[in-house]
Amino acid sequence: MAIPMVMGTEIEYGITVKNDRDFDPISSCVLLVNAYREDRATKILWDYDQENPLADARGFQVDGEKYTPNQQENIARNKTLENGARYYVDHAHPEYSCPEVTNPYELVVHEKAGERILEFSRREATALLPEGATMLLHKNNSDHKGNSYGSHENYLMNRRTSFKRIVEHLTPFFVSRQVYSGSGKVGSENRAQPCNYQISQRADFFETEVALDTMVKRPIINTRDEPHADREKYRRLHAIIGDANMSEYTIYLRQGATSIVLGMIEDDAIDRELSLRDPVKAIKEISHDQTCRREVELVNGKKLTGVQLQLEYLEMARKYVANYEVPDWTADIVEKWAEVLDALERDPSELADRIDWVIKHVMIERFMERKGLEWGDPQVQLLDLQYHDLRPEKGLYYLLERQGKVVRIVTDQEITRAITEPPEDTRAYFRGHCLKRFGDEVFGVNWDSISFGIGDDPIKRVLMAEPLKGSKQHVDELLERSKNAAELVKNLRA
Numbered sequence: 424m425a426i427p428m429v430m431g432t433e434i435e436y437g438i439t440v441k442n443d444r445d446f447d448p449i450s451s452c453v454l455l456v457n458a459y460r461e462d463r464a465t466k467i468l469w470d471y472d473q474e475n476p477l478a479d480a481r482g483f484q485v486d487g488e489k490y491t492p493n494q495q496e497n498i499a500r501n502k503t504l505e506n507g508a509r510y511y512v513d514h515a516h517p518e519y520s521c522p523e524v525t526n527p528y529e530l531v532v533h534e535k536a537g538e539r540i541l542e543f544s545r546r547e548a549t550a551l552l553p554e555g556a557t558m559l560l561h562k563n564n565s566d567h568k569g570n571s572y573g574s575h576e577n578y579l580m581n582r583r584t585s586f587k588r589i590v591e592h593l594t595p596f597f598v599s600r601q602v603y604s605g606s607g608k609v610g611s612e613n614r615a616q617p618c619n620y621q622i623s624q625r626a627d628f629f630e631t632e633v634a635l636d637t638m639v640k641r642p643i644i645n646t647r648d649e650p651h652a653d654r655e656k657y658r659r660l661h662a663i664i665g666d667a668n669m670s671e672y673t674i675y676l677r678q679g680a681t682s683i684v685l686g687m688i689e690d691d692a693i694d695r696e697l698s699l700r701d702p703v704k705a706i707k708e709i710s711h712d713q714t715c716r717r718e719v720e721l722v723n724g725k726k727l728t729g730v731q732l733q734l735e736y737l738e739m740a741r742k743y744v745a746n747y748e749v750p751d752w753t754a755d756i757v758e759k760w761a762e763v764l765d766a767l768e769r770d771p772s773e774l775a776d777r778i779d780w781v782i783k784h785v786m787i788e789r790f791m792e793r794k795g796l797e798w799g800d801p802q803v804q805l806l807d808l809q810y811h812d813l814r815p816e817k818g819l820y821y822l823l824e825r826q827g828k829v830v831r832i833v834t835d836q837e838i839t840r841a842i843t844e845p846p847e848d849t850r851a852y853f854r855g856h857c858l859k860r861f862g863d864e865v866f867g868v869n870w871d872s873i874s875f876g877i878g879d880d881p882i883k884r885v886l887m888a889e890p891l892k893g894s895k896q897h898v899d900e901l902l903e904r905s906k907n908a909a910e911l912v913k914n915l916r917a
Contacts, residue, residue: 424748425686426657429579429849429890430678431523432534434667435516435572436541436813437561440552448515451548451558453499455517458547459540461505467862468494469501469511470869473651480586480648480658481633503868505858506843507851508533510540516572517541517560522851523870523890526752527679529846531671532833536841538562542813562667563811564624567804569612571628571641574667578660578682579652579890584689589660590633590644592688595697595721596681597643597664598706599732601626602715603763604677606666607780609787609798609807611711618711619798620787622780624666626710632702643702651870653888660685664706669811669820671832672777676763679756683740683749692743697735698722713784715767730767737761777830783810786819850893856902857911864908875908883912 438455440446471491492500500512507522519537524530541560549558565571580589605622615627634642643664650659662681668674687693698721699705705719709729718726727735737760744753766773775785787806790796796803812818823829845855850871857873858865866876867884874884887893905911 425689426579426581427525427891428682428686428750429523429525430527430530430682431521431577432530432678433518433520433573433575433577434534434537434562435513435518435574436667437563437566437572437811438515438517439559441557441559443552443556449512452512452515452517454551455541455544455548455558455560456502456510456512457499458551459502459510459544460547461502461858466498467501467503467858467865468497468867469503469509470867470872470874471497473869473872475649476647480646503854503858504540505845505855505862506533506536506841507845507849507855508537508540509870510537510544517544522845522855523849524846524851525848525891526750527675527682527756528752528833530678531674532837532841533846534674535671535833535838538813539838539842542815545813560813561808561811562669562813563606563808564667565608565612565628567610567612567808571612571625573663574625574665576662576665576678576681578662578685579650580658580660580685581689582650582654582656582658584658586646586658588691589688591698592693593660593684594632594643594702595699595732596684596736597662598699598702598719599709599729599736600664600677600680601666601706601710602729602733602767603680603760603774603778604665604668604673605710605778605780606668606673606811607783607807609804615707616711620713620784621710622713623706623710625664626706629664629703629706643706652890657890666779667811668779669818670777670779670782670829672759672830673779675832676756676759679752680736680740680760683743683753683756684736686747686749687739687743690743690747692747693739695735695739696721696723697732713771713780715771730764733760733764737764776828782820782823782829783807786810786823847895848891850887850890852895853887853893853898853902856898857908860902860905861908861911875912877909877912883908885912885915 502510509520521533545558545560601623606624608624611618613627628641630640631642633644635646645661645663647661650657700720700722715730718728720726771781774781810819815821845851864875867874871887874882905914
Protein backbone atom coordinates (compact mmCIF):
# COMPACT_ATOMS: atom_id res chain seq x y z
CA MET A 424 0.00 0.00 0.00
CA ALA A 425 1.22 3.53 -0.80
CA ILE A 426 2.72 5.40 2.15
CA PRO A 427 0.69 8.25 3.73
CA MET A 428 1.16 11.38 1.67
CA VAL A 429 3.28 14.26 2.96
CA MET A 430 3.63 17.24 0.64
CA GLY A 431 4.68 20.87 0.38
CA THR A 432 5.52 23.63 -2.08
CA GLU A 433 8.41 26.04 -2.61
CA ILE A 434 7.45 29.23 -4.46
CA GLU A 435 10.01 31.65 -5.90
CA TYR A 436 8.45 35.09 -6.41
CA GLY A 437 9.30 37.68 -9.02
CA ILE A 438 10.68 40.86 -7.45
CA THR A 439 11.43 44.38 -8.67
CA VAL A 440 11.53 47.88 -7.23
CA LYS A 441 9.63 50.52 -9.17
CA ASN A 442 11.39 53.88 -9.55
CA ASP A 443 14.78 52.49 -8.50
CA ARG A 444 17.38 52.80 -11.25
CA ASP A 445 19.92 50.96 -9.09
CA PHE A 446 17.64 47.99 -8.35
CA ASP A 447 19.63 45.02 -7.05
CA PRO A 448 17.51 41.86 -6.74
CA ILE A 449 19.64 40.14 -4.09
CA SER A 450 19.83 43.07 -1.67
CA SER A 451 16.12 43.72 -2.27
CA CYS A 452 15.35 40.08 -1.38
CA VAL A 453 17.41 40.35 1.81
CA LEU A 454 15.53 43.53 2.73
CA LEU A 455 12.20 41.84 2.02
CA VAL A 456 12.87 38.68 4.05
CA ASN A 457 14.18 40.68 7.01
CA ALA A 458 11.20 43.03 6.89
CA TYR A 459 9.05 40.13 8.12
CA ARG A 460 9.62 40.02 11.84
CA GLU A 461 8.81 37.34 14.32
CA ASP A 462 10.27 37.66 17.80
CA ARG A 463 13.14 35.20 17.42
CA ALA A 464 13.43 34.41 13.72
CA THR A 465 16.32 36.86 13.27
CA LYS A 466 18.67 34.77 15.45
CA ILE A 467 18.22 31.27 14.07
CA LEU A 468 20.50 29.58 11.52
CA TRP A 469 19.35 27.36 8.69
CA ASP A 470 21.21 24.06 9.15
CA TYR A 471 22.96 23.50 5.80
CA ASP A 472 24.88 20.55 7.29
CA GLN A 473 21.71 18.49 6.87
CA GLU A 474 21.43 19.15 3.13
CA ASN A 475 22.86 17.28 0.14
CA PRO A 476 21.59 18.86 -3.12
CA LEU A 477 24.13 16.97 -5.27
CA ALA A 478 22.69 13.48 -4.59
CA ASP A 479 21.00 12.06 -7.70
CA ALA A 480 18.04 9.65 -7.50
CA ARG A 481 19.64 7.50 -10.20
CA GLY A 482 22.20 6.35 -7.66
CA PHE A 483 25.19 8.67 -7.87
CA GLN A 484 26.61 11.92 -6.56
CA VAL A 485 26.95 14.80 -9.02
CA ASP A 486 30.25 16.68 -9.12
CA GLY A 487 30.11 20.13 -7.63
CA GLU A 488 30.44 22.14 -4.45
CA LYS A 489 27.68 22.48 -1.88
CA TYR A 490 27.04 26.13 -1.10
CA THR A 491 27.21 26.93 2.60
CA PRO A 492 26.95 30.62 3.61
CA ASN A 493 28.82 32.05 6.57
CA GLN A 494 26.85 32.65 9.77
CA GLN A 495 26.11 36.32 9.11
CA GLU A 496 24.90 35.63 5.57
CA ASN A 497 22.91 32.63 6.78
CA ILE A 498 20.98 34.70 9.30
CA ALA A 499 20.44 37.53 6.81
CA ARG A 500 19.04 35.20 4.11
CA ASN A 501 16.97 32.73 6.12
CA LYS A 502 13.93 32.87 8.35
CA THR A 503 12.31 29.81 9.92
CA LEU A 504 8.79 30.84 10.87
CA GLU A 505 6.54 29.85 13.75
CA ASN A 506 4.05 28.32 11.33
CA GLY A 507 6.74 25.77 10.38
CA ALA A 508 7.64 27.40 7.05
CA ARG A 509 10.99 28.56 5.67
CA TYR A 510 11.19 32.06 4.15
CA TYR A 511 14.49 32.89 2.51
CA VAL A 512 16.55 34.29 -0.36
CA ASP A 513 17.17 31.77 -3.15
CA HIS A 514 19.67 33.22 -5.64
CA ALA A 515 17.89 36.43 -6.76
CA HIS A 516 14.36 35.59 -5.62
CA PRO A 517 12.47 35.49 -2.35
CA GLU A 518 11.23 31.96 -1.73
CA TYR A 519 8.52 30.67 0.58
CA SER A 520 8.58 26.96 1.45
CA CYS A 521 5.38 26.03 3.20
CA PRO A 522 5.38 23.56 6.12
CA GLU A 523 4.78 19.86 5.54
CA VAL A 524 1.09 18.96 5.17
CA THR A 525 -0.79 15.71 4.56
CA ASN A 526 -3.53 16.73 2.12
CA PRO A 527 -4.21 19.18 -0.73
CA TYR A 528 -6.69 21.23 1.30
CA GLU A 529 -4.08 22.13 3.94
CA LEU A 530 -1.60 22.74 1.13
CA VAL A 531 -3.88 25.44 -0.31
CA VAL A 532 -4.25 27.03 3.14
CA HIS A 533 -0.51 27.20 3.77
CA GLU A 534 0.51 28.22 0.25
CA LYS A 535 -2.00 31.08 0.44
CA ALA A 536 -0.65 32.02 3.89
CA GLY A 537 2.71 32.41 2.16
CA GLU A 538 1.21 34.99 -0.20
CA ARG A 539 -0.03 37.01 2.78
CA ILE A 540 3.36 36.81 4.50
CA LEU A 541 5.18 38.08 1.40
CA GLU A 542 2.70 40.91 0.92
CA PHE A 543 3.14 41.98 4.56
CA SER A 544 6.93 41.89 4.03
CA ARG A 545 6.60 43.91 0.82
CA ARG A 546 4.70 46.70 2.58
CA GLU A 547 7.23 46.81 5.42
CA ALA A 548 10.18 46.76 3.00
CA THR A 549 8.68 49.49 0.81
CA ALA A 550 8.48 51.76 3.87
CA LEU A 551 12.26 51.47 4.17
CA LEU A 552 12.96 52.42 0.54
CA PRO A 553 13.73 55.93 -0.73
CA GLU A 554 10.68 58.13 -1.29
CA GLY A 555 8.86 57.24 -4.49
CA ALA A 556 10.25 53.70 -4.72
CA THR A 557 7.85 50.75 -4.42
CA MET A 558 8.73 47.08 -4.10
CA LEU A 559 6.59 44.81 -6.29
CA LEU A 560 6.13 41.04 -6.00
CA HIS A 561 4.51 38.69 -8.48
CA LYS A 562 3.55 35.06 -8.00
CA ASN A 563 4.45 34.04 -11.53
CA ASN A 564 7.26 32.20 -13.34
CA SER A 565 8.68 34.50 -15.99
CA ASP A 566 10.00 38.04 -16.32
CA HIS A 567 9.28 38.05 -20.10
CA LYS A 568 12.99 38.69 -20.66
CA GLY A 569 13.92 35.04 -21.04
CA ASN A 570 14.28 34.26 -17.32
CA SER A 571 12.13 31.73 -15.49
CA TYR A 572 11.88 31.03 -11.77
CA GLY A 573 10.32 28.06 -10.08
CA SER A 574 7.22 26.84 -8.35
CA HIS A 575 8.29 23.49 -6.93
CA GLU A 576 6.16 20.76 -5.41
CA ASN A 577 7.45 18.11 -3.02
CA TYR A 578 5.90 14.71 -2.34
CA LEU A 579 7.28 11.96 -0.13
CA MET A 580 7.22 8.51 -1.73
CA ASN A 581 8.18 5.02 -0.72
CA ARG A 582 11.92 4.57 -1.23
CA ARG A 583 11.35 1.07 -2.58
CA THR A 584 9.41 2.38 -5.56
CA SER A 585 11.59 2.10 -8.66
CA PHE A 586 12.72 5.52 -9.87
CA LYS A 587 12.60 4.19 -13.41
CA ARG A 588 8.90 3.40 -12.93
CA ILE A 589 8.31 6.88 -11.51
CA VAL A 590 9.87 8.46 -14.61
CA GLU A 591 7.95 6.18 -16.99
CA HIS A 592 4.50 6.86 -15.56
CA LEU A 593 4.93 10.41 -14.32
CA THR A 594 6.37 11.99 -17.46
CA PRO A 595 3.17 11.78 -19.57
CA PHE A 596 1.15 12.90 -16.55
CA PHE A 597 3.32 15.98 -15.96
CA VAL A 598 3.43 16.88 -19.65
CA SER A 599 -0.39 16.80 -19.90
CA ARG A 600 -1.26 18.07 -16.39
CA GLN A 601 -0.78 21.65 -17.52
CA VAL A 602 -4.24 21.63 -19.16
CA TYR A 603 -5.61 22.38 -15.69
CA SER A 604 -2.51 23.43 -13.72
CA GLY A 605 -1.12 26.07 -16.08
CA SER A 606 -1.19 29.74 -15.11
CA GLY A 607 -1.29 31.06 -18.67
CA LYS A 608 1.10 33.46 -20.37
CA VAL A 609 1.06 36.01 -23.15
CA GLY A 610 3.64 35.10 -25.80
CA SER A 611 6.51 32.63 -25.84
CA GLU A 612 10.13 32.62 -24.65
CA ASN A 613 13.36 30.63 -24.70
CA ARG A 614 13.39 30.28 -28.51
CA ALA A 615 10.02 28.51 -28.54
CA GLN A 616 7.60 28.87 -31.45
CA PRO A 617 5.85 32.27 -31.38
CA CYS A 618 2.30 32.33 -30.03
CA ASN A 619 -0.17 34.91 -28.75
CA TYR A 620 -1.05 33.07 -25.57
CA GLN A 621 -0.22 29.71 -24.00
CA ILE A 622 -1.42 27.49 -21.19
CA SER A 623 1.77 27.25 -19.11
CA GLN A 624 4.29 29.82 -17.95
CA ARG A 625 7.02 27.19 -17.60
CA ALA A 626 6.58 24.92 -20.64
CA ASP A 627 8.94 26.87 -22.92
CA PHE A 628 11.79 26.42 -20.44
CA PHE A 629 11.98 22.61 -20.30
CA GLU A 630 14.75 21.18 -22.43
CA THR A 631 15.37 17.62 -21.30
CA GLU A 632 13.46 14.68 -19.84
CA VAL A 633 15.40 13.66 -16.72
CA ALA A 634 18.19 15.53 -14.88
CA LEU A 635 19.27 17.07 -11.57
CA ASP A 636 19.59 20.74 -12.55
CA THR A 637 16.72 23.17 -11.93
CA MET A 638 18.10 26.27 -13.66
CA VAL A 639 19.93 25.12 -16.81
CA LYS A 640 18.63 22.44 -19.21
CA ARG A 641 15.56 22.10 -16.99
CA PRO A 642 14.17 18.54 -16.85
CA ILE A 643 10.58 17.37 -16.80
CA ILE A 644 11.56 14.93 -14.03
CA ASN A 645 14.05 16.27 -11.50
CA THR A 646 16.37 13.70 -9.92
CA ARG A 647 17.34 15.43 -6.67
CA ASP A 648 17.63 12.77 -3.98
CA GLU A 649 17.31 14.78 -0.80
CA PRO A 650 14.36 13.38 1.18
CA HIS A 651 14.76 15.53 4.34
CA ALA A 652 13.55 12.39 6.11
CA ASP A 653 14.62 8.81 6.76
CA ARG A 654 16.31 8.02 3.45
CA GLU A 655 15.96 4.27 4.01
CA LYS A 656 12.19 4.71 3.97
CA TYR A 657 11.46 7.83 1.91
CA ARG A 658 12.17 9.42 -1.44
CA ARG A 659 11.20 13.05 -1.99
CA LEU A 660 9.86 13.70 -5.45
CA HIS A 661 10.99 17.24 -6.22
CA ALA A 662 8.68 18.40 -9.02
CA ILE A 663 9.90 21.55 -10.77
CA ILE A 664 7.53 21.47 -13.75
CA GLY A 665 4.55 23.29 -12.25
CA ASP A 666 3.39 26.89 -12.62
CA ALA A 667 2.86 29.27 -9.72
CA ASN A 668 -0.91 29.29 -9.33
CA MET A 669 -3.16 32.01 -7.94
CA SER A 670 -6.43 30.05 -8.08
CA GLU A 671 -7.17 28.01 -4.97
CA TYR A 672 -9.11 25.56 -7.11
CA THR A 673 -6.15 25.05 -9.45
CA ILE A 674 -3.71 24.51 -6.56
CA TYR A 675 -6.08 22.04 -4.92
CA LEU A 676 -6.64 20.00 -8.08
CA ARG A 677 -2.97 20.10 -9.11
CA GLN A 678 -1.77 18.85 -5.77
CA GLY A 679 -4.53 16.29 -5.27
CA ALA A 680 -4.41 14.69 -8.72
CA THR A 681 -0.62 14.43 -8.56
CA SER A 682 -0.79 12.80 -5.13
CA ILE A 683 -3.27 10.20 -6.39
CA VAL A 684 -1.08 9.35 -9.40
CA LEU A 685 1.96 8.95 -7.15
CA GLY A 686 -0.04 6.56 -4.97
CA MET A 687 -0.98 4.61 -8.08
CA ILE A 688 2.67 4.36 -9.08
CA GLU A 689 3.65 3.11 -5.61
CA ASP A 690 0.88 0.51 -5.67
CA ASP A 691 1.68 -0.52 -9.26
CA ALA A 692 -1.83 0.46 -10.33
CA ILE A 693 -0.88 2.04 -13.67
CA ASP A 694 -2.14 -0.53 -16.16
CA ARG A 695 -1.44 1.09 -19.53
CA GLU A 696 1.47 2.38 -21.62
CA LEU A 697 1.31 6.15 -22.12
CA SER A 698 4.97 7.02 -22.79
CA LEU A 699 5.45 9.95 -25.18
CA ARG A 700 7.69 9.81 -28.22
CA ASP A 701 9.11 13.29 -27.52
CA PRO A 702 8.01 14.66 -24.10
CA VAL A 703 10.01 17.90 -24.42
CA LYS A 704 8.34 18.72 -27.73
CA ALA A 705 4.94 17.59 -26.44
CA ILE A 706 4.97 19.86 -23.40
CA LYS A 707 5.35 22.89 -25.66
CA GLU A 708 2.79 21.70 -28.20
CA ILE A 709 0.15 21.21 -25.50
CA SER A 710 0.95 24.56 -23.89
CA HIS A 711 0.65 26.49 -27.16
CA ASP A 712 -2.88 25.26 -27.90
CA GLN A 713 -5.67 26.86 -25.86
CA THR A 714 -8.29 24.74 -27.62
CA CYS A 715 -6.76 21.66 -25.92
CA ARG A 716 -7.20 19.70 -29.17
CA ARG A 717 -3.62 19.34 -30.37
CA GLU A 718 -2.52 15.72 -30.39
CA VAL A 719 0.90 14.47 -29.30
CA GLU A 720 2.44 11.17 -30.32
CA LEU A 721 2.99 8.25 -27.96
CA VAL A 722 5.80 5.70 -28.29
CA ASN A 723 3.25 3.12 -29.43
CA GLY A 724 2.23 5.35 -32.34
CA LYS A 725 -1.09 6.41 -30.84
CA LYS A 726 -1.94 10.11 -30.78
CA LEU A 727 -3.78 11.79 -27.89
CA THR A 728 -4.51 15.32 -26.75
CA GLY A 729 -3.37 16.53 -23.33
CA VAL A 730 -6.94 16.19 -22.08
CA GLN A 731 -7.21 12.64 -23.43
CA LEU A 732 -3.96 11.71 -21.68
CA GLN A 733 -5.38 13.05 -18.43
CA LEU A 734 -8.60 11.11 -19.00
CA GLU A 735 -6.50 7.92 -19.17
CA TYR A 736 -5.03 8.73 -15.75
CA LEU A 737 -8.46 9.68 -14.41
CA GLU A 738 -9.94 6.34 -15.52
CA MET A 739 -7.16 4.50 -13.69
CA ALA A 740 -7.59 6.76 -10.66
CA ARG A 741 -11.28 5.89 -10.41
CA LYS A 742 -10.41 2.19 -10.27
CA TYR A 743 -7.64 2.89 -7.80
CA VAL A 744 -9.74 4.80 -5.26
CA ALA A 745 -12.46 2.16 -5.54
CA ASN A 746 -10.11 -0.75 -4.80
CA TYR A 747 -7.41 0.61 -2.50
CA GLU A 748 -7.36 2.17 0.92
CA VAL A 749 -7.03 5.88 0.18
CA PRO A 750 -7.55 9.14 2.13
CA ASP A 751 -11.04 10.65 2.29
CA TRP A 752 -10.04 13.69 0.21
CA THR A 753 -9.37 11.61 -2.91
CA ALA A 754 -13.08 11.31 -3.76
CA ASP A 755 -13.47 15.09 -4.02
CA ILE A 756 -10.32 15.41 -6.13
CA VAL A 757 -11.49 12.70 -8.55
CA GLU A 758 -14.87 14.41 -8.90
CA LYS A 759 -13.32 17.82 -9.62
CA TRP A 760 -10.73 16.28 -11.93
CA ALA A 761 -13.52 14.71 -14.01
CA GLU A 762 -15.57 17.93 -14.10
CA VAL A 763 -12.59 19.95 -15.29
CA LEU A 764 -11.57 17.50 -18.01
CA ASP A 765 -15.16 17.29 -19.26
CA ALA A 766 -15.30 21.10 -19.48
CA LEU A 767 -11.94 21.26 -21.26
CA GLU A 768 -13.25 18.84 -23.91
CA ARG A 769 -16.42 20.90 -24.40
CA ASP A 770 -15.18 24.47 -24.09
CA PRO A 771 -12.30 25.58 -21.85
CA SER A 772 -13.96 28.96 -21.24
CA GLU A 773 -16.45 27.16 -18.96
CA LEU A 774 -13.60 27.10 -16.43
CA ALA A 775 -13.18 30.89 -16.30
CA ASP A 776 -13.97 30.82 -12.57
CA ARG A 777 -11.64 27.97 -11.57
CA ILE A 778 -8.54 27.30 -13.68
CA ASP A 779 -5.83 29.97 -13.80
CA TRP A 780 -4.92 29.90 -17.46
CA VAL A 781 -8.59 30.07 -18.49
CA ILE A 782 -9.46 32.79 -15.97
CA LYS A 783 -6.63 34.95 -17.30
CA HIS A 784 -7.28 34.15 -20.97
CA VAL A 785 -10.96 35.12 -20.79
CA MET A 786 -10.14 38.26 -18.79
CA ILE A 787 -7.52 39.40 -21.31
CA GLU A 788 -9.70 38.70 -24.36
CA ARG A 789 -12.57 40.73 -22.87
CA PHE A 790 -10.18 43.60 -22.13
CA MET A 791 -8.75 43.48 -25.67
CA GLU A 792 -12.25 43.52 -27.14
CA ARG A 793 -13.27 46.55 -25.06
CA LYS A 794 -10.09 48.49 -25.87
CA GLY A 795 -9.63 47.32 -29.47
CA LEU A 796 -6.16 45.92 -28.73
CA GLU A 797 -4.05 43.22 -30.36
CA TRP A 798 -2.05 40.51 -28.53
CA GLY A 799 1.22 42.33 -29.09
CA ASP A 800 0.10 45.49 -27.31
CA PRO A 801 2.14 46.30 -24.15
CA GLN A 802 -1.09 46.76 -22.19
CA VAL A 803 -1.93 43.10 -22.78
CA GLN A 804 1.38 41.92 -21.37
CA LEU A 805 0.93 44.29 -18.42
CA LEU A 806 -2.48 42.76 -17.74
CA ASP A 807 -0.87 39.30 -17.74
CA LEU A 808 1.65 40.42 -15.12
CA GLN A 809 -0.92 42.22 -12.99
CA TYR A 810 -2.94 39.03 -12.59
CA HIS A 811 -0.09 37.77 -10.37
CA ASP A 812 0.51 41.02 -8.42
CA LEU A 813 0.53 40.29 -4.66
CA ARG A 814 -0.91 43.69 -3.73
CA PRO A 815 -4.54 43.01 -2.77
CA GLU A 816 -5.64 46.38 -4.15
CA LYS A 817 -3.79 45.93 -7.47
CA GLY A 818 -3.62 42.20 -8.18
CA LEU A 819 -6.25 41.23 -10.75
CA TYR A 820 -6.74 37.74 -9.33
CA TYR A 821 -7.54 39.25 -5.93
CA LEU A 822 -9.96 41.67 -7.60
CA LEU A 823 -11.84 38.76 -9.17
CA GLU A 824 -11.81 37.00 -5.79
CA ARG A 825 -13.36 40.01 -4.04
CA GLN A 826 -16.00 40.21 -6.75
CA GLY A 827 -16.92 36.55 -6.18
CA LYS A 828 -15.93 35.62 -9.73
CA VAL A 829 -13.56 32.77 -8.81
CA VAL A 830 -14.29 29.59 -6.87
CA ARG A 831 -12.75 29.46 -3.40
CA ILE A 832 -11.58 26.26 -1.68
CA VAL A 833 -10.51 27.55 1.75
CA THR A 834 -11.54 30.45 4.00
CA ASP A 835 -9.79 33.69 4.85
CA GLN A 836 -9.94 32.70 8.52
CA GLU A 837 -8.02 29.48 7.81
CA ILE A 838 -5.39 31.38 5.82
CA THR A 839 -4.97 33.99 8.57
CA ARG A 840 -4.49 31.28 11.18
CA ALA A 841 -1.88 29.52 9.03
CA ILE A 842 0.26 32.67 9.01
CA THR A 843 1.21 31.97 12.63
CA GLU A 844 0.09 28.37 13.31
CA PRO A 845 1.73 25.21 11.87
CA PRO A 846 -0.19 22.18 10.61
CA GLU A 847 -1.14 19.90 13.50
CA ASP A 848 -0.50 16.49 11.89
CA THR A 849 3.18 16.66 10.82
CA ARG A 850 6.55 17.45 12.40
CA ALA A 851 5.96 21.08 11.39
CA TYR A 852 3.89 21.32 14.58
CA PHE A 853 6.91 20.44 16.74
CA ARG A 854 9.18 22.77 14.78
CA GLY A 855 6.78 25.70 14.98
CA HIS A 856 5.97 25.29 18.66
CA CYS A 857 9.64 24.89 19.61
CA LEU A 858 10.18 28.30 18.02
CA LYS A 859 7.18 29.74 19.86
CA ARG A 860 8.15 28.34 23.26
CA PHE A 861 11.94 28.01 23.22
CA GLY A 862 12.96 30.31 20.39
CA ASP A 863 15.72 32.03 22.34
CA GLU A 864 17.42 28.66 22.75
CA VAL A 865 17.01 27.42 19.18
CA PHE A 866 20.37 27.50 17.39
CA GLY A 867 19.58 25.98 14.00
CA VAL A 868 16.77 24.38 12.03
CA ASN A 869 16.35 22.14 9.01
CA TRP A 870 13.30 20.23 7.80
CA ASP A 871 14.42 17.08 9.61
CA SER A 872 16.20 18.51 12.65
CA ILE A 873 16.19 21.26 15.24
CA SER A 874 19.25 22.23 17.30
CA PHE A 875 19.30 23.90 20.71
CA GLY A 876 22.03 25.99 22.30
CA ILE A 877 21.62 25.32 26.01
CA GLY A 878 23.94 27.38 28.18
CA ASP A 879 27.58 26.34 27.83
CA ASP A 880 26.71 22.78 26.78
CA PRO A 881 27.44 21.54 23.24
CA ILE A 882 24.69 22.10 20.68
CA LYS A 883 21.91 19.53 21.10
CA ARG A 884 20.46 18.38 17.77
CA VAL A 885 17.04 16.69 17.79
CA LEU A 886 16.49 14.63 14.66
CA MET A 887 13.03 14.50 13.07
CA ALA A 888 13.46 11.85 10.39
CA GLU A 889 9.78 10.80 10.49
CA PRO A 890 7.56 13.57 9.03
CA LEU A 891 4.40 12.21 10.65
CA LYS A 892 5.87 12.31 14.14
CA GLY A 893 6.13 15.61 15.97
CA SER A 894 2.42 16.21 15.39
CA LYS A 895 0.14 17.80 17.98
CA GLN A 896 -1.01 14.34 19.03
CA HIS A 897 2.59 13.15 19.53
CA VAL A 898 4.20 16.12 21.27
CA ASP A 899 1.65 18.41 22.89
CA GLU A 900 1.97 16.80 26.32
CA LEU A 901 5.78 16.75 25.98
CA LEU A 902 5.87 20.45 25.14
CA GLU A 903 3.53 21.33 28.00
CA ARG A 904 5.72 19.68 30.66
CA SER A 905 8.99 21.12 29.30
CA LYS A 906 9.62 24.57 30.79
CA ASN A 907 12.72 25.19 28.66
CA ALA A 908 14.83 23.60 25.95
CA ALA A 909 17.01 21.74 28.46
CA GLU A 910 13.95 20.04 29.93
CA LEU A 911 12.65 19.30 26.45
CA VAL A 912 15.88 17.56 25.42
CA LYS A 913 15.96 15.66 28.71
CA ASN A 914 12.32 14.57 28.36
CA LEU A 915 12.92 13.48 24.74
CA ARG A 916 15.72 11.18 25.89
CA ALA A 917 13.86 9.80 28.89
